[in-house]
Amino acid sequence: MKAFAFIAVAATLFAIAAPASAQFAKAEDAVKYRQNALFVMGQHFGRLGAMANGKVPFDAKVAADNAELVATMAKLPWAAFGPGTDMDGNTKAKPVIWTEQAKFKQHSDKLVEESTKLAAATKTGNLASLKTAFAATADTCKVCHDAFRTK
Template sequence: MKTLASLAGAAVLIALSAPASAQFAKPEDAIKYRQSALSVMGTHFGRLGEMVKGKVPFDAKAAQDNAAVVAEMAKLPWAAFGPGTDKGGNTKAKPEIWTEHAKFKAGSDKLIAEADKLVVASKTGNLDALKTSFSATADTCKSCHDGFKNK
């Protein structure tokens, strides 16, 4: 049931994401949007991490469901890093997002690609394949956080 609700929430966010930049009345709205998308992605990635670390039993169906949400959510937050969203709200975004935008864009593209590979790995039903892909995806997240997010 929780997975269904998460997928429904993800579907709503996906439907809203196409014209996302036009929807932000003020920078704080964009900041809240991107933080929400990243939070949902992080929650589902964390669920996969619990399986990968052996803290919860491996469940192939749950792994697939969570990986699918991660992949969809990985596409969403980037439109909300537009001009003027570097200040205001409760943002931890570093100025380098805007001064090194090509590098930031390359990182977001890499995350999307790794999240898609995570879905493929989850569909194998093989925990070792999931671990390998999870690690690559986590490294991509960490790289971006290290370079573009204030602690």
């Protein structure tokens, strides 16, 4: 019985501490993480763009697979824009991200929303649906980049 109680307490403490341990040990680790997440998302988004723009033939399965990855990756980088990560010289993030965090969060939430719609649109197997959803997602990216990313 004592062993069960110990395990239960340990599991509870681990669950409470997990969010804290999920933080990055160093600011440069957070910067690398978000840059890599955004890079991977951009690679898969670019494949969708090539189909939407007629540069490569439309393949419904490839589109759906890439859109699903974009939707997943769109959820990842935002936790890595924490305090102290604005001081890293290897970032294209504008300082306004940390002074207008609510606005930045609105943009990141919008990307998650639009990329989810993109993934759903590609599952229809319809190129026109891909084009419409791709354009909306690309516009969301552009608006955020214009406001929060240096060239």
